[in-house]
Amino acid sequence: MPAFSDYNPIVVFIYFLTVAGLAMFIMNPVILGISLFGALICFRSRTRGKKDRSSGLFIGLFLLLALLNPLFHHNGATVLFLINDNPITLEALLYGFTSATMVVSVIYWFRSFSLLMTGDRLLYVFGKVSPKFSLMLSMSLRYIPLFATQARKIKASRKALGLWKEDNLWDAVKGGIRGFICLAGWSLENGIITVDSMEARGYGSGKRSFYSRYSFSLWDLGMLILILALTSVVIVSKAMGALDFGFYPRIGGELMTGAAAGAYACYTVLVLLPLGQIIREAGYGREKERKNGNH
Amino acid sequence: MVVIKNNRIRNIIKILIPFVLIPAAVVVGVFVFDDRSYAFISLVVALLSVLLFVAGFEKRRTGTGRMAIVTIMVALTVTGRFVPYFKPVVALTVITGIYLGGEAGFLVGAMAAVISNFYFGQGPWTPFQMLAWGMIGLVAGFMGEVLKKGRIPLAVYGFFSGLFFSFVMDVWTVLWYNKTMDWNLYVEALVTAIPFTAIYVISNVFYLMILKKPIGGKLERICLKYRL
Numbered sequence: 001m002p003a004f005s006d007y008n009p010i011v012v013f014i015y016f017l018t019v020a021g022l023a024m025f026i027m028n029p030v031i032l033g034i035s036l037f038g039a040l041i042c043f044r045s046r047t048r049g050k051k052d053r054s055s056g057l058f059i060g061l062f063l064l065l066a067l068l069n070p071l072f073h074h075n076g077a078t079v080l081f082l083i084n085d086n087p088i089t090l091e092a093l094l095y096g097f098t099s100a101t102m103v104v105s106v107i108y109w110f111r112s113f114s115l116l117m118t119g120d121r122l123l124y125v126f127g128k129v130s131p132k133f134s135l136m137l138s139m140s141l142r143y144i145p146l147f148a149t150q151a152r153k154i155k156a157s158r159k160a161l162g163l164w165k166e167d168n169l170w171d172a173v174k175g176g177i178r179g180f181i182c183l184a185g186w187s188l189e190n191g192i193i194t195v196d197s198m199e200a201r202g203y204g205s206g207k208r209s210f211y212s213r214y215s216f217s218l219w220d221l222g223m224l225i226l227i228l229a230l231t232s233v234v235i236v237s238k239a240m241g242a243l244d245f246g247f248y249p250r251i252g253g254e255l256m257t258g259a260a261a262g263a264y265a266c267y268t269v270l271v272l273l274p275l276g277q278i279i280r281e282a283g284y285g286r287e288k289e290r291k292n293g294n295h
Numbered sequence: 296m297v298v299i300k301n302n303r304i305r306n307i308i309k310i311l312i313p314f315v316l317i318p319a320a321v322v323v324g325v326f327v328f329d330d331r332s333y334a335f336i337s338l339v340v341a342l343l344s345v346l347l348f349v350a351g352f353e354k355r356r357t358g359t360g361r362m363a364i365v366t367i368m369v370a371l372t373v374t375g376r377f378v379p380y381f382k383p384v385v386a387l388t389v390i391t392g393i394y395l396g397g398e399a400g401f402l403v404g405a406m407a408a409v410i411s412n413f414y415f416g417q418g419p420w421t422p423f424q425m426l427a428w429g430m431i432g433l434v435a436g437f438m439g440e441v442l443k444k445g446r447i448p449l450a451v452y453g454f455f456s457g458l459f460f461s462f463v464m465d466v467w468t469v470l471w472y473n474k475t476m477d478w479n480l481y482v483e484a485l486v487t488a489i490p491f492t493a494i495y496v497i498s499n500v501f502y503l504m505i506l507k508k509p510i511g512g513k514l515e516r517i518c519l520k521y522r523l
Contacts, residue, residue, distance in 0.1 A: 119413060140406060
C-alpha cells in the first residue's frame, strides 16, 4: 500500500475536498467531533517532532467563535442568565460550540492540505482543468524567488549609489516603492526574453504535451472508489435526514439512530484514511531502529 | 491546444454553464443539505464562476507575450505582499485591468489570490478571494478609458474596491459561521473589520496614485515596443 502522500494528487485533492466539505455542511455534533479529531491527528502526524506554536492561537479562535454566537443569538428555550436584559441561552451556546468545531476542524484540514498538496501537485491538478492556467501559475511561482533575488540586488546597488535611506518610515516606504518600480521595469523586459525563447522553441505552434511524474495506478483507483463510496454513504444519510440535528428552539433530533451510526462509522474511516501509511511508517521506523540498535 | 472554432457552440456553452450548472448547485444545496445552507451554495457558485472564467480563457487564443506579461504582473503582486507596509494587490490588479484589458485584470487578481495563499494559508475562502480580486480587475478593464484619464475616478475606484472586497469576504465569513445570512452578525463582522477595511481602502488609493504612472507607463511602453 502506497503512503497517502504518494497517491495521485487528484485523489488526495478529492479526499481533502470531501472530508472538509462534509464537515462544513453537516451541522451534526458527532460528525464535527470526528472531523476535528481526525483533522488534528492528520495534522500532528504530518508535523511529527515539530512543535506546533500556533495551537494556542487556534484554541483562542475556537473559544472566540464558540462564545460569539450566544451574544448575538437570543432564540432558544433554556435561558442560562441575562446580560444587559439579553438572554444567554443554552441552545445558542451549544450552536456556537458546534460552529466553532466546524471552523477550526476545516482550518486544520486545510493546514494538512497545504502540507500534502505542494505547489507541483496542485499544478498537476490545475493542469487537468486548464493547461494554460497551470502554465501561468507555474511561471509565476518560478518568478517569485527570481524577483526576490533581483529586489535584493536593486536594493544593494541603490545603497551603494547612496540612494537608500531607512531613517524613518516614510523613507523606507519611498525606497521600497522606488525599488519595486525598478523591479517592474526589469521584470517586464526580462519577460520579453522568456517570450522570445518560448516562441523560438515553438510554443503555441501545436498541441502541447507535458511531462508529469504522477501516474494513475490501480491503488489510486481503489482509493478513489473507497473515498467516493464512504462520502456517498454520508451524503445519502444526510439527504434522508438521518443526520439532522436541530438547535432552536430546543435541542432536538436523535444522535444515535442506526442509520446515523452507519454514517458516523463511514466518516470515521474516511477521516482516518491518511493514517494507514503512518502506522506502517511507524512500524518501519521502529524496525529500522531495532536494526540500527543491533549493529 | 484545443480551440473551439465554432462561435455558436462556444456561445451556447457560455450560456449553458451559468444557467444550468449554477442553478443545479442551488437545487442540490436546497435538497441535500437543508435549505438553510447558503454557505454551500455560495461556495459552489464562487468556485464555478472562477472555473468558468478559467475554462473560457483556455479556449481563447492569447498571444504568448500577453500571457507572459500577465504572469509577471501576478508574480510582482505576490512579491509586493512580502514588502513591509506594501499591500499593492488591488492597485496592481487594477492597473493591469486598465492597460491590458479586463480579462488580464481578472487573471492577475485571481492568480495572485491562489499563489499568495500558498504562503498565507489556503482555505475555503480562497475561491471568494479569487472572485473578489478578479472582479475588481475585470471591472477596471471595462472602465479602462475613464480610469486612464483622471486621478479622481481612479481614487474613487480604489476606495470602492476596498469596500467591495471587505463586504464580499464578510458575507462569506457570516455564511460560513452561521449557515444563513444574519444581518446582526454581518454588521458586527463589518464593524470588527473596520481597521482592515481602512487599511485596504487607504493602501488601494495610495498605491494607485503612486504606481499608476510608472507601472502603467511601463506596461504601455512594453506593449508598444513589442507590439503585444
